[in-house]
Amino acid sequence: MHTPVTIIGAGLGGLTLARVLHVHGIPVTVYEAESSPTARTQGGMLDIHDYNGQLALKAAGLMDEFHAIVLEGRQAMRVLDRDGTVLFEEADDGTGGRPEVLRGELRRILLDSLPTGTVRWGHKVGSTRALGEGRYEVTFADGGTVVTGLLVGADGAWSRVRPLLSTATPEYVGKSVVETYLFDADTRHPAAAKAVGGGSMIAPSPGREIFAHRESGDTLHAYVGLSEPQDWFATIDFADAAAATARIAAEFDGWAPELTALITDCDTAPVLRPLYALPVEHRWDRVPGVTLLGDAAHLTAPNGEGANLAMLDGAELGGALAAHPDDLEAALTEYEQAMFVRSAEVGTFEGAEVHGIDSEKNTPQAMLKMFTEQSRQAT
Protein backbone atom coordinates (compact mmCIF):
# COMPACT_ATOMS: atom_id res chain seq x y z
CA MET A 1 0.00 0.00 0.00
CA HIS A 2 1.53 3.29 -1.09
CA THR A 3 -0.79 5.55 0.90
CA PRO A 4 -0.65 5.58 4.69
CA VAL A 5 -4.18 5.23 6.08
CA THR A 6 -5.73 7.96 8.24
CA ILE A 7 -8.52 6.74 10.52
CA ILE A 8 -10.71 9.14 12.49
CA GLY A 9 -12.01 7.51 15.72
CA ALA A 10 -10.50 4.90 18.07
CA GLY A 11 -13.73 3.03 18.75
CA LEU A 12 -13.98 -0.71 18.17
CA GLY A 13 -14.37 -0.29 14.40
CA GLY A 14 -11.45 2.09 13.87
CA LEU A 15 -9.14 0.07 16.11
CA THR A 16 -10.00 -3.21 14.38
CA LEU A 17 -9.14 -1.63 11.04
CA ALA A 18 -5.88 -0.26 12.47
CA ARG A 19 -4.95 -3.67 13.85
CA VAL A 20 -5.69 -5.56 10.60
CA LEU A 21 -3.68 -3.00 8.62
CA HIS A 22 -0.82 -3.37 11.10
CA VAL A 23 -0.94 -7.17 10.72
CA HIS A 24 -0.52 -6.64 6.96
CA GLY A 25 2.32 -4.16 7.43
CA ILE A 26 0.32 -1.15 6.18
CA PRO A 27 1.15 2.15 7.93
CA VAL A 28 -1.79 3.72 9.75
CA THR A 29 -2.55 6.59 12.14
CA VAL A 30 -5.73 6.89 14.22
CA TYR A 31 -6.86 10.33 15.42
CA GLU A 32 -9.13 10.19 18.47
CA ALA A 33 -11.00 13.03 20.20
CA GLU A 34 -10.70 11.61 23.71
CA SER A 35 -7.63 12.73 25.59
CA SER A 36 -6.47 9.24 26.65
CA PRO A 37 -7.58 5.58 26.66
CA THR A 38 -9.03 6.08 30.15
CA ALA A 39 -10.72 9.45 29.58
CA ARG A 40 -14.20 7.87 29.63
CA THR A 41 -15.61 4.63 31.02
CA GLN A 42 -16.45 2.44 28.07
CA GLY A 43 -19.95 1.25 28.91
CA GLY A 44 -21.30 -2.21 29.48
CA MET A 45 -21.08 -5.71 28.10
CA LEU A 46 -21.14 -6.72 24.46
CA ASP A 47 -21.90 -10.17 23.11
CA ILE A 48 -19.44 -10.86 20.33
CA HIS A 49 -20.99 -13.05 17.66
CA ASP A 50 -19.33 -15.94 15.86
CA TYR A 51 -20.76 -14.70 12.54
CA ASN A 52 -19.36 -11.14 12.62
CA GLY A 53 -17.45 -9.76 15.66
CA GLN A 54 -15.44 -12.94 16.17
CA LEU A 55 -14.57 -13.12 12.46
CA ALA A 56 -13.07 -9.65 12.85
CA LEU A 57 -11.04 -10.71 15.87
CA LYS A 58 -9.75 -13.74 13.94
CA ALA A 59 -8.63 -11.46 11.10
CA ALA A 60 -6.95 -9.30 13.74
CA GLY A 61 -5.14 -12.35 15.18
CA LEU A 62 -6.59 -11.68 18.63
CA MET A 63 -8.68 -14.76 19.42
CA ASP A 64 -6.51 -15.86 22.37
CA GLU A 65 -6.72 -12.38 23.88
CA PHE A 66 -10.49 -12.42 23.28
CA HIS A 67 -11.00 -15.79 24.99
CA ALA A 68 -9.04 -14.48 27.98
CA ILE A 69 -11.55 -11.66 28.58
CA VAL A 70 -14.79 -13.63 28.06
CA LEU A 71 -17.05 -13.45 31.12
CA GLU A 72 -18.10 -17.03 31.70
CA GLY A 73 -21.77 -17.80 32.20
CA ARG A 74 -23.00 -14.47 30.88
CA GLN A 75 -24.70 -15.92 27.78
CA ALA A 76 -27.56 -17.10 30.00
CA MET A 77 -30.83 -15.45 29.00
CA ARG A 78 -34.21 -14.95 30.66
CA VAL A 79 -37.49 -13.39 29.54
CA LEU A 80 -39.74 -12.15 32.34
CA ASP A 81 -43.30 -10.95 32.29
CA ARG A 82 -43.91 -7.61 33.95
CA ASP A 83 -45.28 -9.41 37.02
CA GLY A 84 -41.92 -11.15 37.42
CA THR A 85 -42.99 -14.55 36.03
CA VAL A 86 -40.06 -16.25 34.30
CA LEU A 87 -41.37 -17.16 30.84
CA PHE A 88 -38.15 -18.33 29.23
CA GLU A 89 -34.79 -19.31 30.59
CA GLU A 90 -31.68 -20.54 28.79
CA ALA A 91 -28.53 -21.50 30.66
CA ASP A 92 -25.01 -20.76 29.43
CA ASP A 93 -23.40 -24.16 28.79
CA GLY A 94 -20.26 -22.57 27.35
CA THR A 95 -20.99 -23.64 23.77
CA GLY A 96 -22.96 -20.61 22.60
CA GLY A 97 -21.80 -18.40 19.76
CA ARG A 98 -22.15 -15.06 21.56
CA PRO A 99 -19.75 -14.81 24.50
CA GLU A 100 -19.97 -11.62 26.54
CA VAL A 101 -17.07 -9.29 27.25
CA LEU A 102 -16.71 -5.84 28.76
CA ARG A 103 -16.46 -3.21 26.04
CA GLY A 104 -13.54 -1.54 27.84
CA GLU A 105 -11.58 -4.82 27.89
CA LEU A 106 -12.22 -5.41 24.20
CA ARG A 107 -10.97 -1.94 23.40
CA ARG A 108 -7.92 -2.55 25.60
CA ILE A 109 -6.83 -5.71 23.76
CA LEU A 110 -7.12 -3.87 20.45
CA LEU A 111 -5.12 -0.90 21.77
CA ASP A 112 -2.46 -3.18 23.28
CA SER A 113 -2.03 -4.86 19.88
CA LEU A 114 -0.99 -1.63 18.14
CA PRO A 115 2.48 -0.05 18.12
CA THR A 116 2.85 2.87 20.54
CA GLY A 117 1.92 6.14 18.89
CA THR A 118 -0.53 4.63 16.39
CA VAL A 119 -3.41 6.37 18.18
CA ARG A 120 -3.05 10.14 18.54
CA TRP A 121 -5.22 10.99 21.54
CA GLY A 122 -6.74 14.44 22.07
CA HIS A 123 -7.25 15.02 18.32
CA LYS A 124 -10.87 16.04 17.86
CA VAL A 125 -11.71 16.56 14.21
CA GLY A 126 -13.58 19.80 13.55
CA SER A 127 -13.94 19.54 9.78
CA THR A 128 -12.77 17.72 6.68
CA ARG A 129 -12.25 19.12 3.19
CA ALA A 130 -11.67 17.56 -0.24
CA LEU A 131 -8.52 18.87 -1.94
CA GLY A 132 -9.18 17.04 -5.23
CA GLU A 133 -7.62 13.93 -6.78
CA GLY A 134 -8.58 11.79 -3.79
CA ARG A 135 -6.76 13.88 -1.19
CA TYR A 136 -8.30 15.31 1.97
CA GLU A 137 -7.44 17.86 4.62
CA VAL A 138 -8.52 17.10 8.17
CA THR A 139 -8.68 20.05 10.58
CA PHE A 140 -8.61 19.45 14.32
CA ALA A 141 -10.31 21.52 17.01
CA ASP A 142 -6.93 23.02 18.02
CA GLY A 143 -6.39 24.27 14.46
CA GLY A 144 -3.84 21.62 13.44
CA THR A 145 -4.26 19.86 10.10
CA VAL A 146 -3.21 16.68 8.30
CA VAL A 147 -3.49 15.83 4.61
CA THR A 148 -4.15 12.25 3.53
CA GLY A 149 -4.79 10.17 0.43
CA LEU A 150 -6.95 7.65 2.30
CA LEU A 151 -9.37 8.90 4.93
CA VAL A 152 -11.61 6.53 6.92
CA GLY A 153 -14.41 7.91 9.07
CA ALA A 154 -14.74 5.57 12.07
CA ASP A 155 -15.97 8.45 14.21
CA GLY A 156 -19.39 7.17 15.14
CA ALA A 157 -22.89 8.62 14.96
CA TRP A 158 -21.95 12.26 14.44
CA SER A 159 -19.12 11.62 11.99
CA ARG A 160 -17.19 14.63 10.67
CA VAL A 161 -16.04 12.56 7.70
CA ARG A 162 -19.54 11.53 6.54
CA PRO A 163 -20.34 14.92 4.88
CA LEU A 164 -17.64 14.13 2.27
CA LEU A 165 -19.82 11.23 1.10
CA SER A 166 -23.42 11.80 2.09
CA THR A 167 -25.88 14.40 3.33
CA ALA A 168 -27.61 11.92 5.69
CA THR A 169 -27.82 12.78 9.39
CA PRO A 170 -29.07 10.55 12.23
CA GLU A 171 -32.66 11.00 13.36
CA TYR A 172 -34.20 10.25 16.74
CA VAL A 173 -35.87 6.82 16.63
CA GLY A 174 -38.65 7.69 19.09
CA LYS A 175 -37.10 5.75 21.94
CA SER A 176 -34.52 6.47 24.63
CA VAL A 177 -32.92 4.29 27.25
CA VAL A 178 -32.13 5.24 30.81
CA GLU A 179 -29.03 3.47 32.12
CA THR A 180 -28.71 2.38 35.74
CA TYR A 181 -26.13 0.38 37.72
CA LEU A 182 -26.61 -1.67 40.89
CA PHE A 183 -23.39 -2.73 42.64
CA ASP A 184 -22.79 -5.76 44.91
CA ALA A 185 -26.22 -6.87 43.85
CA ASP A 186 -26.18 -10.40 45.32
CA THR A 187 -25.90 -8.94 48.82
CA ARG A 188 -27.30 -5.42 48.46
CA HIS A 189 -30.06 -5.97 45.86
CA PRO A 190 -30.79 -9.73 46.04
CA ALA A 191 -34.29 -9.65 44.52
CA ALA A 192 -33.11 -7.73 41.44
CA ALA A 193 -30.03 -9.97 41.21
CA LYS A 194 -32.23 -13.08 41.23
CA ALA A 195 -34.55 -11.62 38.60
CA VAL A 196 -31.64 -10.87 36.25
CA GLY A 197 -29.98 -14.26 36.88
CA GLY A 198 -26.48 -15.12 35.67
CA GLY A 199 -26.57 -13.37 32.28
CA SER A 200 -29.17 -11.17 30.55
CA MET A 201 -32.82 -10.54 31.35
CA ILE A 202 -35.45 -8.78 29.31
CA ALA A 203 -38.94 -7.78 30.40
CA PRO A 204 -40.59 -6.40 27.25
CA SER A 205 -43.91 -4.62 26.80
CA PRO A 206 -45.24 -2.25 24.14
CA GLY A 207 -43.64 1.16 24.74
CA ARG A 208 -41.75 0.18 27.91
CA GLU A 209 -39.10 -2.45 28.62
CA ILE A 210 -36.37 -3.30 31.06
CA PHE A 211 -33.22 -5.03 29.83
CA ALA A 212 -30.44 -5.85 32.26
CA HIS A 213 -27.32 -7.92 32.47
CA ARG A 214 -24.91 -9.12 35.07
CA GLU A 215 -21.50 -7.65 34.38
CA SER A 216 -18.25 -8.74 36.04
CA GLY A 217 -18.72 -9.76 39.65
CA ASP A 218 -22.29 -8.99 40.71
CA THR A 219 -22.78 -5.60 39.10
CA LEU A 220 -26.17 -5.26 37.42
CA HIS A 221 -26.41 -2.88 34.46
CA ALA A 222 -29.90 -2.01 33.23
CA TYR A 223 -31.19 -0.25 30.14
CA VAL A 224 -34.71 1.00 30.81
CA GLY A 225 -36.36 1.64 27.45
CA LEU A 226 -39.19 4.13 26.95
CA SER A 227 -40.81 5.01 23.62
CA GLU A 228 -41.41 8.72 24.09
CA PRO A 229 -40.55 11.85 22.11
CA GLN A 230 -37.56 13.89 23.19
CA ASP A 231 -39.89 16.67 24.48
CA TRP A 232 -41.24 14.17 27.01
CA PHE A 233 -37.76 13.44 28.40
CA ALA A 234 -36.96 17.18 28.41
CA THR A 235 -39.51 17.64 31.20
CA ILE A 236 -37.42 15.40 33.48
CA ASP A 237 -34.49 16.97 35.33
CA PHE A 238 -31.78 14.30 35.09
CA ALA A 239 -29.48 16.55 37.17
CA ASP A 240 -31.78 15.68 40.10
CA ALA A 241 -31.03 11.95 40.28
CA ALA A 242 -33.67 11.09 42.89
CA ALA A 243 -36.48 12.93 41.10
CA ALA A 244 -35.49 11.48 37.70
CA THR A 245 -35.37 7.95 39.14
CA ALA A 246 -38.81 8.35 40.71
CA ARG A 247 -40.26 9.78 37.48
CA ILE A 248 -38.94 6.90 35.35
CA ALA A 249 -40.00 4.30 37.93
CA ALA A 250 -43.54 5.73 37.88
CA GLU A 251 -43.80 4.62 34.25
CA PHE A 252 -43.45 1.03 35.45
CA ASP A 253 -46.22 1.24 38.01
CA GLY A 254 -47.65 -2.23 38.68
CA TRP A 255 -44.51 -4.09 37.51
CA ALA A 256 -42.89 -6.58 39.89
CA PRO A 257 -40.76 -4.87 42.58
CA GLU A 258 -37.71 -6.99 41.68
CA LEU A 259 -37.91 -5.43 38.20
CA THR A 260 -38.58 -1.84 39.27
CA ALA A 261 -35.71 -2.20 41.78
CA LEU A 262 -33.43 -2.01 38.72
CA ILE A 263 -34.56 1.63 38.54
CA THR A 264 -35.33 2.62 42.13
CA ASP A 265 -32.29 0.96 43.74
CA CYS A 266 -29.69 2.29 41.29
CA ASP A 267 -26.35 3.18 42.84
CA THR A 268 -25.46 5.75 40.17
CA ALA A 269 -27.35 8.72 38.76
CA PRO A 270 -29.58 7.49 35.91
CA VAL A 271 -28.17 8.44 32.50
CA LEU A 272 -30.48 9.30 29.61
CA ARG A 273 -29.40 8.06 26.18
CA PRO A 274 -31.60 9.18 23.28
CA LEU A 275 -31.32 6.73 20.39
CA TYR A 276 -30.67 7.83 16.82
CA ALA A 277 -30.40 6.04 13.48
CA LEU A 278 -29.36 6.68 9.91
CA PRO A 279 -31.73 5.51 7.14
CA VAL A 280 -31.48 1.70 6.86
CA GLU A 281 -30.48 1.86 3.20
CA HIS A 282 -27.86 4.58 3.78
CA ARG A 283 -25.24 4.40 1.05
CA TRP A 284 -23.26 6.67 -1.23
CA ASP A 285 -21.60 6.72 -4.63
CA ARG A 286 -17.90 5.95 -4.61
CA VAL A 287 -15.79 9.02 -3.89
CA PRO A 288 -12.03 8.53 -4.37
CA GLY A 289 -9.88 8.16 -1.27
CA VAL A 290 -12.51 8.26 1.48
CA THR A 291 -14.92 5.85 3.16
CA LEU A 292 -16.83 5.19 6.41
CA LEU A 293 -17.27 2.24 8.75
CA GLY A 294 -19.37 1.29 11.77
CA ASP A 295 -21.88 3.76 13.19
CA ALA A 296 -20.58 6.53 10.92
CA ALA A 297 -21.86 4.44 7.98
CA HIS A 298 -24.89 2.61 9.38
CA LEU A 299 -25.99 3.80 12.82
CA THR A 300 -29.09 1.90 14.03
CA ALA A 301 -31.01 1.82 17.29
CA PRO A 302 -29.27 -0.78 19.48
CA ASN A 303 -30.05 -4.28 18.20
CA GLY A 304 -27.04 -6.17 19.55
CA GLU A 305 -25.14 -5.92 16.26
CA GLY A 306 -23.63 -2.41 16.05
CA ALA A 307 -20.25 -3.04 17.68
CA ASN A 308 -19.99 -6.44 15.98
CA LEU A 309 -20.67 -4.87 12.57
CA ALA A 310 -18.23 -2.01 13.19
CA MET A 311 -15.49 -4.54 13.92
CA LEU A 312 -16.33 -6.65 10.86
CA ASP A 313 -16.31 -3.50 8.70
CA GLY A 314 -12.85 -2.66 10.05
CA ALA A 315 -11.53 -6.17 9.40
CA GLU A 316 -13.00 -6.37 5.89
CA LEU A 317 -11.76 -2.94 4.89
CA GLY A 318 -8.30 -3.80 6.20
CA GLY A 319 -8.39 -7.10 4.29
CA ALA A 320 -9.51 -5.40 1.06
CA LEU A 321 -6.75 -2.77 1.29
CA ALA A 322 -4.18 -5.50 1.84
CA ALA A 323 -5.53 -7.51 -1.10
CA HIS A 324 -5.35 -4.56 -3.53
CA PRO A 325 -2.10 -2.78 -2.65
CA ASP A 326 -1.92 -1.01 -6.01
CA ASP A 327 -5.59 -0.24 -6.49
CA LEU A 328 -7.11 1.75 -3.66
CA GLU A 329 -10.43 2.30 -5.46
CA ALA A 330 -10.86 -1.43 -6.14
CA ALA A 331 -10.34 -2.08 -2.42
CA LEU A 332 -12.85 0.59 -1.35
CA THR A 333 -15.43 -0.57 -3.89
CA GLU A 334 -15.12 -4.20 -2.77
CA TYR A 335 -15.45 -3.20 0.90
CA GLU A 336 -18.39 -0.82 0.42
CA GLN A 337 -20.46 -3.11 -1.80
CA ALA A 338 -20.37 -5.90 0.79
CA MET A 339 -20.82 -3.50 3.74
CA PHE A 340 -23.91 -1.81 2.22
CA VAL A 341 -25.66 -5.18 1.78
CA ARG A 342 -24.62 -6.47 5.22
CA SER A 343 -25.73 -3.41 7.15
CA ALA A 344 -29.05 -3.11 5.32
CA GLU A 345 -29.78 -6.78 6.10
CA VAL A 346 -29.10 -6.28 9.80
CA GLY A 347 -31.14 -3.08 9.85
CA THR A 348 -34.20 -4.93 8.61
CA PHE A 349 -33.63 -8.28 10.31
CA GLU A 350 -36.60 -10.33 11.43
CA GLY A 351 -36.35 -9.52 15.12
CA ALA A 352 -36.11 -5.75 14.57
CA GLU A 353 -39.85 -5.31 14.86
CA VAL A 354 -39.89 -7.00 18.24
CA HIS A 355 -36.94 -4.89 19.38
CA GLY A 356 -38.81 -1.73 18.40
CA ILE A 357 -40.45 -1.26 21.77
CA ASP A 358 -43.07 1.12 20.44
CA SER A 359 -44.41 -1.86 18.53
CA GLU A 360 -47.45 -3.71 19.80
CA LYS A 361 -45.35 -6.79 19.05
CA ASN A 362 -42.85 -5.98 21.80
CA THR A 363 -44.39 -8.53 24.15
CA PRO A 364 -42.91 -11.43 26.12
CA GLN A 365 -44.92 -13.77 23.88
CA ALA A 366 -43.40 -12.37 20.68
CA MET A 367 -39.93 -12.52 22.20
CA LEU A 368 -40.55 -16.08 23.35
CA LYS A 369 -41.57 -17.04 19.82
CA MET A 370 -38.36 -15.50 18.47
CA PHE A 371 -36.15 -17.37 20.96
CA THR A 372 -37.98 -20.65 20.37
CA GLU A 373 -37.53 -20.30 16.60
CA GLN A 374 -33.85 -19.43 17.06
CA SER A 375 -33.31 -22.53 19.23
CA ARG A 376 -35.13 -24.69 16.70
CA GLN A 377 -32.95 -23.35 13.86
CA ALA A 378 -29.80 -23.97 15.93
CA THR A 379 -30.64 -27.67 16.47
Ligand SMILES: Cc1cc2nc3c(=O)[nH]c(=O)nc-3n(C[C@H](O)[C@H](O)[C@H](O)COP(=O)(O)OP(=O)(O)OC[C@H]3O[C@@H](n4cnc5c(N)ncnc54)[C@H](O)[C@@H]3O)c2cc1C
Ligand atom coordinates in the same frame (compact mmCIF):
# COMPACT_ATOMS: atom_id res chain seq x y z
C1 LIG B 1 -27.28 1.91 24.75
C2 LIG B 1 -26.50 1.16 23.70
C3 LIG B 1 -26.29 -0.21 23.80
C4 LIG B 1 -25.61 -0.91 22.82
N1 LIG B 1 -25.42 -2.26 22.95
C5 LIG B 1 -24.77 -2.95 21.97
C6 LIG B 1 -24.57 -4.36 22.09
O1 LIG B 1 -24.97 -4.99 23.07
N2 LIG B 1 -23.91 -5.01 21.09
C7 LIG B 1 -23.44 -4.34 19.99
O2 LIG B 1 -22.85 -4.98 19.09
N3 LIG B 1 -23.61 -3.00 19.85
C8 LIG B 1 -24.26 -2.29 20.82
N4 LIG B 1 -24.46 -0.94 20.67
C9 LIG B 1 -23.97 -0.28 19.45
C10 LIG B 1 -22.47 0.00 19.53
O3 LIG B 1 -22.18 0.71 20.71
C11 LIG B 1 -22.00 0.80 18.32
O4 LIG B 1 -22.58 0.30 17.14
C12 LIG B 1 -20.47 0.73 18.20
O5 LIG B 1 -19.86 1.31 19.32
C13 LIG B 1 -20.00 1.42 16.94
O6 LIG B 1 -18.59 1.40 16.90
P1 LIG B 1 -17.80 2.49 16.06
O7 LIG B 1 -16.35 2.13 16.21
O8 LIG B 1 -18.39 2.61 14.70
O9 LIG B 1 -18.14 3.89 16.77
P2 LIG B 1 -17.94 4.39 18.27
O10 LIG B 1 -17.89 3.27 19.22
O11 LIG B 1 -18.95 5.46 18.47
O12 LIG B 1 -16.49 5.05 18.25
C14 LIG B 1 -16.26 6.28 17.59
C15 LIG B 1 -14.96 6.89 18.13
O13 LIG B 1 -14.73 8.09 17.43
C16 LIG B 1 -14.39 9.12 18.33
N5 LIG B 1 -14.83 10.39 17.73
C17 LIG B 1 -16.10 10.84 17.58
N6 LIG B 1 -16.09 12.05 17.01
C18 LIG B 1 -14.80 12.37 16.78
C19 LIG B 1 -14.16 13.49 16.20
N7 LIG B 1 -14.85 14.55 15.75
N8 LIG B 1 -12.80 13.49 16.13
C20 LIG B 1 -12.06 12.42 16.57
N9 LIG B 1 -12.63 11.33 17.13
C21 LIG B 1 -13.99 11.30 17.24
C22 LIG B 1 -15.17 8.77 19.59
O14 LIG B 1 -14.61 9.40 20.74
C23 LIG B 1 -15.04 7.26 19.62
O15 LIG B 1 -13.89 6.83 20.28
C24 LIG B 1 -25.13 -0.23 21.68
C25 LIG B 1 -25.33 1.16 21.56
C26 LIG B 1 -26.00 1.84 22.57
C27 LIG B 1 -26.23 3.34 22.41
